[in-house]
Amino acid sequence: MKTLVLLNDPAYGTERSYNGLRLAHSLAKRDGEDVRIFLLADAVSCALAGQQTPDGYYNLERMLAAAIHRGAEVGLCGTCMDARAIREDQLVKGARRSNLDELTDWTIWADKVITF
Numbered sequence: 001m002k003t004l005v006l007l008n009d010p011a012y013g014t015e016r017s018y019n020g021l022r023l024a025h026s027l028a029k030r031d032g033e034d035v036r037i038f039l040l041a042d043a044v045s046c047a048l049a050g051q052q053t054p055d056g057y058y059n060l061e062r063m064l065a066a067a068i069h070r071g072a073e074v075g076l077c078g079t080c081m082d083a084r085a086i087r088e089d090q091l092v093k094g095a096r097r098s099n100l101d102e103l104t105d106w107t108i109w110a111d112k113v114i115t116f
Contacts, residue, residue, distance in 0.1 A: 002034045003027055004110035011060045012053075017046050020116030021063040027054035030069035035072040036106050037064070038098065044080045047095040061092050067092035075102055 005024040011014040021037070028035040039046055044112030051061040069073055076091070088097045107113055 001032065001037070001110055002111045004106050004113045004116040005035065005037045006113065007037065007039050007046060008023070008041045009116065010042035010055070011045040016116045017043050017060060018055060018058055018063070021046070021060060021067060023068040024072055025112065026058070028067050028072045035067065035070075035077065036076045036101050036110070037067060037072055038106060039074070039076045039080075039095075040103075041080055043079070044084060044086055046077045047074065047076055047091045048086065049090060049092045064095065068092070075083075075106070078104070104107050 003024075005020050005027075007017045007020045009016055024035050024037050027033045044111060046060040047064055049061060051059055053059045074095040076095060076098050078097045081087075081097060
C-alpha cells in the first residue's frame, strides 16, 4: 500500500503533527507499506535539525528521523520554507526541499492520502 501523509500544523503547540508522524512511522514499519510524508505551512518546522525538548517530551526531529530510517520519503514545501526563512541545510538528514509539482505527483501515486 502506498500512503501519503500530509502535515500542516506546527511542530509544537498542537499534537496534530505529532500524531501524523506517529502514524507515518507505524505504517513505515509494516512490510509492504511505502510511506511518503509532505510537510506544508508551519509543519515545515517539524524537519528542523537540532530540536531540544524537555526530558520525557516528544521530539519531532527524532520521530521524523525514525520514519526516514524505516524508508519514508520526506518532502517540504519550498514556498513554505522560504516564508519561514528555513534553509535546506537546516533540515534533518533525509528530509528535503520539494514543491507543489512533486506533491501533485505523490498524490497521484498514493493509494491513500491522510491529512493532519
